[in-house]
Amino acid sequence: MNHMTMNHAEQGEAMNHSKMNHATMNHAEQSGAMDHNEMSMQGGDAPENARDPNAYSDGYTLNAMPFYKDESHNLYSLLVDRLESVTTTGNAAMTYDLQAWAGQTYNRALIRAEGEMQNGLSENARTELLWAHAITPYWDSHLGVRYDSGSGRGRCWLAFGVQGLAPYWLYTEATFYVNEQGRTAFRVELEYDVLITQRLILQPRVEANFYSKNDPAHNLGNGLSNVEAGLRLRYEFCREFAPYVGVEWASTVGNTANYAKANSNTVDETRFVAGIHFWF
Amino acid sequence: MKSVTKQPTLPLLSRRQCLKGLAVLSLSPWIKPVYAKPAEILSGSTFHLTIAETRVNFTGTPRLATTVNGSLPAPTLRWREGDTVTIHVTNQLNETSSIHWHGLILPYQMDGAHGVSFAGIAPNTTFTYRFKVQQSGTYWYHSHSGMQEQTGLYGAIIIEPLKGETIVAERDYVIVLSDWTDEDPMAVLDKLKKQSDYYNFNQLTVLDFVHDIKQDGLKSAVDKREMWNEMLMNMTDLSDISAYTYCYLLNGNTPETNWTALFNKGERIRLRFINAASQSFFDVRIPNLKMTVVQADGQNIEPVSVDEFRLGAAETYDVIVTPEDDAYTIFAQSMDRTGYARGTLATRTGLTAAVPALDKAEPLSMLDMMGDMAHGVAAHHAKTEYGASVDMRVDMPRTNLDDAGVGLRNNGRRVLTYADLHTIGGSLDPRPATRDIELHLTGNMERYSWSFDGVEFDDSSPIHFRYGERLRVILVNDTMMTHPIHLHGMWSELETPDGKFQVRKHTFNVQPAQRISFLVTADALGYWAWHCHLFYHMHVGMFRTVVVS
Numbered sequence: 138m139n140h141m142t143m144n145h146a147e148q149g150e151a152m153n154h155s156k157m158n159h160a161t162m163n164h165a166e167q168s169g170a171m172d173h174n175e176m177s178m179q180g181g182d183a184p185e186n187a188r189d190p191n192a193y194s195d196g197y198t199l200n201a202m203p204f205y206k207d208e209s210h211n212l213y214s215l216l217v218d219r220l221e222s223v224t225t226t227g228n229a230a231m232t233y234d235l236q237a238w239a240g241q242t243y244n245r246a247l248i249r250a251e252g253e254m255q256n257g258l259s260e261n262a263r264t265e266l267l268w269a270h271a272i273t274p275y276w277d278s279h280l281g282v283r284y285d286s287g288s289g290r291g292r293c294w295l296a297f298g299v300q301g302l303a304p305y306w307l308y309t310e311a312t313f314y315v316n317e318q319g320r321t322a323f324r325v326e327l328e329y330d331v332l333i334t335q336r337l338i339l340q341p342r343v344e345a346n347f348y349s350k351n352d353p354a355h356n357l358g359n360g361l362s363n364v365e366a367g368l369r370l371r372y373e374f375c376r377e378f379a380p381y382v383g384v385e386w387a388s389t390v391g392n393t394a395n396y397a398k399a400n401s402n403t404v405d406e407t408r409f410v411a412g413i414h415f416w417f
Numbered sequence: 418m419k420s421v422t423k424q425p426t427l428p429l430l431s432r433r434q435c436l437k438g439l440a441v442l443s444l445s446p447w448i449k450p451v452y453a454k455p456a457e458i459l460s461g462s463t464f465h466l467t468i469a470e471t472r473v474n475f476t477g478t479p480r481l482a483t484t485v486n487g488s489l490p491a492p493t494l495r496w497r498e499g500d501t502v503t504i505h506v507t508n509q510l511n512e513t514s515s516i517h518w519h520g521l522i523l524p525y526q527m528d529g530a531h532g533v534s535f536a537g538i539a540p541n542t543t544f545t546y547r548f549k550v551q552q553s554g555t556y557w558y559h560s561h562s563g564m565q566e567q568t569g570l571y572g573a574i575i576i577e578p579l580k581g582e583t584i585v586a587e588r589d590y591v592i593v594l595s596d597w598t599d600e601d602p603m604a605v606l607d608k609l610k611k612q613s614d615y616y617n618f619n620q621l622t623v624l625d626f627v628h629d630i631k632q633d634g635l636k637s638a639v640d641k642r643e644m645w646n647e648m649l650m651n652m653t654d655l656s657d658i659s660a661y662t663y664c665y666l667l668n669g670n671t672p673e674t675n676w677t678a679l680f681n682k683g684e685r686i687r688l689r690f691i692n693a694a695s696q697s698f699f700d701v702r703i704p705n706l707k708m709t710v711v712q713a714d715g716q717n718i719e720p721v722s723v724d725e726f727r728l729g730a731a732e733t734y735d736v737i738v739t740p741e742d743d744a745y746t747i748f749a750q751s752m753d754r755t756g757y758a759r760g761t762l763a764t765r766t767g768l769t770a771a772v773p774a775l776d777k778a779e780p781l782s783m784l785d786m787m788g789d790m791a792h793g794v795a796a797h798h799a800k801t802e803y804g805a806s807v808d809m810r811v812d813m814p815r816t817n818l819d820d821a822g823v824g825l826r827n828n829g830r831r832v833l834t835y836a837d838l839h840t841i842g843g844s845l846d847p848r849p850a851t852r853d854i855e856l857h858l859t860g861n862m863e864r865y866s867w868s869f870d871g872v873e874f875d876d877s878s879p880i881h882f883r884y885g886e887r888l889r890v891i892l893v894n895d896t897m898m899t900h901p902i903h904l905h906g907m908w909s910e911l912e913t914p915d916g917k918f919q920v921r922k923h924t925f926n927v928q929p930a931q932r933i934s935f936l937v938t939a940d941a942l943g944y945w946a947w948h949c950h951l952f953y954h955m956h957v958g959m960f961r962t963v964v965v966s
Contacts, residue, residue, distance in 0.1 A: 178810050179648060180803060187800035190870040193854050194878035197964050202944060204536050205962070207875050214611050242610070242866050242873075242957075243805060271805035274861050275649055302863065304647040332622040376608070376615050416611065 180273045213239045214416060218328075219369075221412025223253070223385075225403075230255045232410070243271040247279070249310075252287065261287040265296055265312075276301035283314055289355040292316060298324075306330065321349040336373045340381075342366070351392055356400065358392020371414055379414045453482055453489040455669055456572060456593070460495035462502050466516070468538075468560075468570065469509040475597050475664045475671050482569035482597075483510065483560065489669045490593045490693065491558070491572025498553040498579040504546040506538055510565075513537035516546070517561040517946075518574065519731060519903070520715055520923035523548040525943025528905055531562040533946045533962050553578035554715025555689040555733045557593070564602035567952055571595060571693035576715070584711050586687035586737060590678045594701075594728065594749050594758050596663040596694040606953055609657060613865040616659045619753065619778050620651065644786070650809065650897055652780040654862060655823065657898075657953060658696045660756030665697065667749065672759035675769065680762060682741055687711075689735050692728040695952035698752035698899065698926075699728045700825060703745050703762070704773055708736040710833060714922040719839040726833035727752070727822055729901035729926040731950040734833075744768040752824060752899075754778040779824045781897055785929035789815035794932055796893045797855055799870035807871040808861040810895045814932035816914040822899060822928050835911065838920035844910050845921065846938040850889035853934075854880065858894045858902070858927055858949070858959070866957060867896075867949065873958025880947070882939035882965045891934045894927040900954065901926050904963070905945040909935040924950055939965045 199205050219234040231254040238245040247269045252262030267281035276299050283294040298312030307329050314322040324346050331339040344365045351359050369383030388405035389397045397404050453471040471484040485491030496502050508514040515531035515538055527548040531537035538544040553576045560570035573591040598605060608615045621642070629638035645652050670676035680686050688708075692699055702708075702725035709720045712735035726734055728749070738745075743764045750757040754775045761769050786809070793813030802810055819836035820826065860867040869877070882888060890909070892902060903924040911919040912934045927933055942965050949959035 177812065179808060183798070183800035183803040187803070188797055188855065188870070190799040190801045190872050191878040193880045195881040197879040197881055199875070199877060199879060199962065202533070202879060202962055202964075204532050204534065204944070206532055208532075209875050212607060212610055242864050271864065273805055274808040275863060276805075302649055304649065306646065306649055332620055334622055334624065335618040335620060376612055 209241060211239055211241060213237075216416040218414060219410075219412055220414075221381075221383075221410040224409045224411075225406045228255075230260070232412075238269065240269075245269045245277075247281075259287050261285075267296060269300065272299075273301075275303075279312060283312075285355075292355070294322065320352065323347040338371050338373065338379070340369045340371065340383075342369065342385075348393075353396065356393065356396040356402075358390075358394070358396060360392070361390045362393040363387065363389045367408075367410065369410065377416050381410075381412055381414060383410045384408070385410055450479070451487070453484050453569070453669070454487055456488045456490045456493050456591075457486070458493045458495060462496070462500045464494060464502070464504045465507070466492070466504060467507045467509055468514045468516075468565075473569070473597075475666070476599050478599055480599050483514075483565040484569055485516075485572060488572075489569040490595070491570060493573040493575060493591050494558070496550050496574065496576045498550050498576055501547060501549045505543050506546065507543040508538040508540055511540050513539055513562055514565060514570075515560055515562045516558050516570075517905070518546075518556065518558050520556045520733075521548075521574075522551050522906070522908070522941070525906060525941065525945060528943075528945065529558075529561055530905055530944075530946040534905075534944050537562050550576055552576060552715060554712055554717070555591075555691065555735050556715050557691045557693055557731075557733065559693060561946070566693075567596075567598070567602040567605075567695040569595075569597070573689065573691055575689065583717065584687060584735070584737065585685060587684040588678070588680055588686045589689070590686065591668070591689045591691065592747065592760065593666075593668050593691045593693050594697075594699050595666045595669075595692075596658070596697040596751075597666055598658075598662045598664070600662055602695075602952075605658065605662065606956060609865045609953060610957075613657070613862050614651065614654065616657065616661045617651070617653060617753075618659065618661060619653045619655075619755070621653060621780075644783075648786075648809070649863065650786060651862070652782075653778065654781070654897060655778060656697065656751060656753035656755075657865075657951070659753050660751065663697065663751070663756060665694075665699075665749070665751060665756050665758035667747065667758040667760040670760065672757060672772070676760040677766060677768075678760065678762050679766065680740060680764060682743075682764060683739065686738050686740065686762065687735060688738060688747075689733065690728055691733045692730050694730050697730065698901075699749040699758065700752060700776075701726055701728055701734075701747070701749045702830065703738060703747050704771070705742065706738050706740055706745050706762075708738055710734050710736050710837070713838050713840075713920060714924060716921045717841045718920065719841060721833065721837045722831070723833045723837070724830035725825065725828075727825060727926070729899065729924065729950070730952070731901055731903050731924040732922070732926070738762070742770075744770040746770045746772050748773055750775050752822075754824065776824065776828065779826070781823055781929065784815065784820075785823060785897055787811065788813045788930035788932075789817075792816075796857070796895075796932065798895075799857060799872075801871035802857060802859055802895065804871060805864070806861055806866050806868055806873065807859045807895065808863060809897065810857075811893065811930040814893050814930050815928075816932050818911075818913065818919065818933070820928065820931075822926070835920065835925075836913075838911075838922075840910075840918075840921045844918045844936070845908065846887055846910075846936070848887040848938075850887050850936050852886070853889045853891055855891040855893065856880075856961075858892060858896055858900050860896045860898070860954070860959070862897070865953075867951075867954040867959040869959060869961055874960040875958065877958075877961055879944075879962040879964045882937070882963055884939055884942055884965055886939050887936060888939065889934055889936055891932065892925070892927050893932045894929055897929045898951075899926050899928050900959070901950040902948070903950045904937065904947045906941040906943070906963075906965075907937050907939065907945070909937055911935045941965055 294314035367385030371381035517529035821832040
């Protein structure tokens, strides 16, 4: 018996048996008691004596099979998470947030783009080209480049990060960026779907950006630069198409806020959004 | 809703004329299109089967199905044990096709597993299957190519025993259950890959949470969800594909068109249930009528009387019923309780009986996630189960066979379990196993990846059975779904938890967090398929090649 299963078995023994035995009838009570075991049920490192999945092949390989053909094919997807009109006092703009990918289950080429349009002009746009690679059951690693355009001069970054689901189905994007001047940046985005009904879904969403150095050319200060926190209510007419309305609070922070003040721009604002979420 | 059985068909034409006619018809807008017809019964030892596309209409929208001789289901083939059958299969599709004889013991070249045991039947060619029928009972056949099984290519096989039928019945009906979607099956798979809960409209909502708080208190409501949420497991994930897209069929009939079989009161009726569905489990019952199960996967068993049984994809059960009333409903609800297939047993046409309401969907329990921490048997995981392809491992799977499964526990009805199945005559090979092969059923629902040992088929190695050996296969289900596992070419003899012979079958449902073991005699040389019979699981990689040499 390997070490992990032994520990596991011991824990099982250590647990209250009467609880275990009526687990199926009253599993609610029991779940708390099992916290210690959860970690070993997903991911982790294989123990030394884990089985070799090829142990039963006796040297046969799939490619040596007479009729075998690899019929795997690429998938393609475009997910427009948000395409919305943003209304603030005396101002209107459009925001988009999309992901397009091509590939298979564990490796995909991914384009991730987010930006604002005002009066038909791109104000602020972040476009990333990434290689997404599955590293754990729920997380992909990302490696690639980011290009910023809009206000100020265009700018390139190297990007590396993760995207996936944290416990409780918390959708997470977390990415570090480095540019050729040695500046670093960090961006995090969290989304959570609250099912009110099977089709009516409330989605809290938070995004924050951090920078290592002041960047007056782009009006970005060091440290936490800006935060957006929104609440969107969408209705999924079908899985692929859902219009929504929402409200979002956006604020610049620290030196970024100081730059904003110096340029007579708003430091924080409440926005009303209405848009569509769709994919195919 | 239009009936597939009532659509105009060309009367009294031979198959060949009919098919020639089809080509003309499709070019002739002034003639009504030909729709798929009900399955004919073909018997003898030489058969001509033609695979082609034929129009069907189950939902109000005409679609093309993959049919054999223009029917859906495909014709019922009646063979005699001991005969050598010759089956000429002509493929009129524009893609490669195949027919696999499910559960039949035959040379591998005749098994029809496209890509494993032969290259398939190319468009506009004929492949001739010829083999000796060495068994009797109820079996079925289906395509093993592309998406053709989902689009209609499945039919029944009835083999009469050489020594005469020991199961006595005045009437004998085949009941082929299946699932139909108007969608392109590739589009269905595409959606599942992009959003694996696409078809699940039975998820827990805030309203359910409020309800649970009211009923059991806040702590209990939170606790109930805690572990599932922490592990990103969905306790309502009972079926990947639901009635949102599926229309469930009984002998090619929708519940509305109500396939009906006739009887006279007091007669013994043999019903041969076959689950030819791609991705659906059916829980079958005939309200107010006890069913005596007499055969499982073509093998006679000690008769057992039940109210209900779960039929996994590719499983078959033969039951005897002796109705005393005028009409009964054959009710086969999908495991996720989103829909049902329905037929009627009646003393005359036009009679119907009440159709029961669908049961409430029962969420998965901790048993389905954890196994049996106190009494389970330690699983030996593969090192490839610790990566991105596997979202759950069960260290102490449960081994009991007397669980009917989620949705059927404590429903007040006598439900068949594997512990009830005892093959008459016992094992075919009394030798003990000389070695064990442990294989884990694995998946990642979020990525819609399904595999054995965390390795999808294209990255796997074949499994070698040494010719003549008797071996034990241990299957551990490290997922939260039930998987019907089918080994081609050789019987699987299920063991009880304490190692005694239980039942001989060709397909076994392995429940979530369950460990089963069965013995196999590797007496069939060649290349064989071994896979989950849930079609989309097989497609994405829950599949292995077995080499017997």
